[in-house]
Amino acid sequence: METDSVLHHQQLPNGYRTLQPQAAQAIQHGQAHLHHPMASQAGLDLTGLDDPESVFHQDLRLQDPSGHTFQNPFERNHGHRPMHVQNGSPHTPQQQHNGGQFGILTSGGPMQHNSIARLQDEDLFGTPEGSDQKSKGHLSTKIVVDPPNLAEWRQKLFNVDEMITLSEDEFQTYFPHVDNVYSHRSTQNYKKKPFVSHYWDCRLKGRPPGTPKSNDPNKKKRKRTARERDLCDVKIKITEYFPGAMLRADFVPDGGQAPDQANNYFASGQPGGEGIHQHQFGMTLVNNPLAAAHPGNSGARYYTIQRVNGNGGNGKGDGVPGPHKHGLAESDRVKKNSIQRFVLQKTKEEKKTQKTYHKKATGNALATVKKHSKDHELKLFGSCFCPFVQRVWIAMELKGLQYQYIEVDPYKKPQALLDVNPRGLVPGIRHGDWGCGESTVLLEYIDELTPGNLLLPPLNNPQARATCRLWGDHINRNIVPAFYQILQSQDFTKQQEGKKKLWDGICKLVDASDAQGPFFLGPHMSYVDIQFAPWMIRLPRVLKHYRGWSDPEPGSRWAHWMDAVENNEHVKATTSTDELYIDSYERYAANRPNTSELADAINGGYGLP
Numbered sequence: 001m002e003t004d005s006v007l008h009h010q011q012l013p014n015g016y017r018t019l020q021p022q023a024a025q026a027i028q029h030g031q032a033h034l035h036h037p038m039a040s041q042a043g044l045d046l047t048g049l050d051d052p053e054s055v056f057h058q059d060l061r062l063q064d065p066s067g068h069t070f071q072n073p074f075e076r077n078h079g080h081r082p083m084h085v086q087n088g089s090p091h092t093p094q095q096q097h098n099g100g101q102f103g104i105l106t107s108g109g110p111m112q113h114n115s116i117a118r119l120q121d122e123d124l125f126g127t128p129e130g131s132d133q134k135s136k137g138h139l140s141t142k143i144v145v146d147p148p149n150l151a152e153w154r155q156k157l158f159n160v161d162e163m164i165t166l167s168e169d170e171f172q173t174y175f176p177h178v179d180n181v182y183s184h185r186s187t188q189n190y191k192k193k194p195f196v197s198h199y200w201d202c203r204l205k206g207r208p209p210g211t212p213k214s215n216d217p218n219k220k221k222r223k224r225t226a227r228e229r230d231l232c233d234v235k236i237k238i239t240e241y242f243p244g245a246m247l248r249a250d251f252v253p254d255g256g257q258a259p260d261q262a263n264n265y266f267a268s269g270q271p272g273g274e275g276i277h278q279h280q281f282g283m284t285l286v287n288n289p290l291a292a293a294h295p296g297n298s299g300a301r302y303y304t305i306q307r308v309n310g311n312g313g314n315g316k317g318d319g320v321p322g323p324h325k326h327g328l329a330e331s332d333r334v335k336k337n338s339i340q341r342f343v344l345q346k347t348k349e350e351k352k353t354q355k356t357y358h359k360k361a362t363g364n365a366l367a368t369v370k371k372h373s374k375d376h377e378l379k380l381f382g383s384c385f386c387p388f389v390q391r392v393w394i395a396m397e398l399k400g401l402q403y404q405y406i407e408v409d410p411y412k413k414p415q416a417l418l419d420v421n422p423r424g425l426v427p428g429i430r431h432g433d434w435g436c437g438e439s440t441v442l443l444e445y446i447d448e449l450t451p452g453n454l455l456l457p458p459l460n461n462p463q464a465r466a467t468c469r470l471w472g473d474h475i476n477r478n479i480v481p482a483f484y485q486i487l488q489s490q491d492f493t494k495q496q497e498g499k500k501k502l503w504d505g506i507c508k509l510v511d512a513s514d515a516q517g518p519f520f521l522g523p524h525m526s527y528v529d530i531q532f533a534p535w536m537i538r539l540p541r542v543l544k545h546y547r548g549w550s551d552p553e554p555g556s557r558w559a560h561w562m563d564a565v566e567n568n569e570h571v572k573a574t575t576s577t578d579e580l581y582i583d584s585y586e587r588y589a590a591n592r593p594n595t596s597e598l599a600d601a602i603n604g605g606y607g608l609p
Helices: 014-019 021-028 113-121 150-159 168-177 328-334 338-353 363-371 387-399 415-420 439-449 462-488 492-512 527-547 557-566 569-573 578-584 597-603
Strands: 164-167 182-188 195-202 235-241 276-280 283-287 302-307 378-382 404-407 428-431 434-437
Touching: 150 168, 150 328, 164 168, 168 302, 168 338, 363 404, 363 569, 378 387, 378 415, 387 439, 387 527, 387 569, 415 428, 415 434, 434 439, 439 527, 462 492, 462 527, 462 597, 492 527, 492 557, 527 557, 527 578, 557 569
Parallel strands: 378 404
Antiparallel strands: 164 302, 182 195, 195 235, 235 302, 276 283, 378 428, 428 434
């Protein structure tokens, strides 16, 4: 768009004289209006250009030392052609090259105070003294654990087969994933250049020992393994270009003219290559046709990485040219990268604060463990926090059996447990040479070992026995999965849905129980009570703590049943303190990975494993 710009007998400010002394001199001699391509530069504020008020006052006219007043060269009737404001990026190849690089910008009406002041105050190209004209160091401070296309980026940054140009975000994101491959050696700073150069060697090149070993007995000893030196000759140079570097008229990339490579933005016809030179006011300006995808196109900070061993790029011309003498896997074996070390450290710190499952019973359960610690042919392999173990444990106590309780860590799966149950799950029973797992199966096995205190109704009442098995199956299919769905869900809505599902399952069970109770079949604990008891005591201890489960309504049949189970001597004898359950179920409440096969099954929408 072409517009006329009128400045009636007005004086250019001192700031503009300082910024463009040659332009001011040209104005004094009445040269043509200036053509400036920066008007459409993104981020340049040209607001207020339509205000008809003149920028400068009448009493600020240009004067020479003798006091003569000059006519305003921008006056409309002065005979000069109007100034052009060019659309498009200032770094896009232009068809017209007859304008100056530092002209006055106009758009529509005369220029206003805020626009001229911004031109005075804003450094369009960035200055070396600016706060952003400093290196951010050779190490990244950004942590992105799993960015897109990580494997491809790592291989590319390992090979460095050609010059790689990266935006600041790309460098900060991906280079930490390969900083185990390289070891920083030096940084070269320049006084008048808008970049710094960081030199890195392949870590397998090695270097002579530096700091001597300390004799301080209080200093932590580091485990070091001496590596053979000179296993690789690769050296790379990372050039960090400051913001606005490529927008400078005098910009020359590190190393001067770069070779014509597919990945090199400084190739001929690219930024840093042959540009279009303009001469205005005795100054040579470069109009670089920037590639649209180049990170320097917007004046942002960016990086280039190139291999320099054996090609003189490190200023020494030493080293053997060529790629690495090993693969990326070898570098990964020798040292972990920054991201891996960060993740490991974070995991280590989280473990210090996270609650974990207990490996030893507490309270009444601990006293029972000690009572049954002697060797016996009937052995119960269990874990103190496991409700499936407590099922079998309650039954063995109710039946008055002699047995040996063996506490095992189910996450370590000791061989003695695998011999009993190849799946490595608890509970498991070893009776002489015979072993078996699965709590429901073991309940019936225990019931048949001795005739007293039957868990299931007598054999002459098969219908009652079948009914108990049916409701035991209801517990396993509906109540137990709902309990873990509530506990493991991280979504409040799904937790509420799970609570409704669990309560519906409990109501069906309560409705099917003996009306007088207090247990399922009447006054005595039996098969269905034992199936459900471990989760009944975990409702107020675990689900209430983590998900706000409500206590039974006082006086209800449900409350009557809960009280009977809580106060049963065999249940109390196998129950640890509340803290053990709260700590042990924290991993379920956080739904941490690899919590258990049960947790994985619940997350996958499957039944009990």
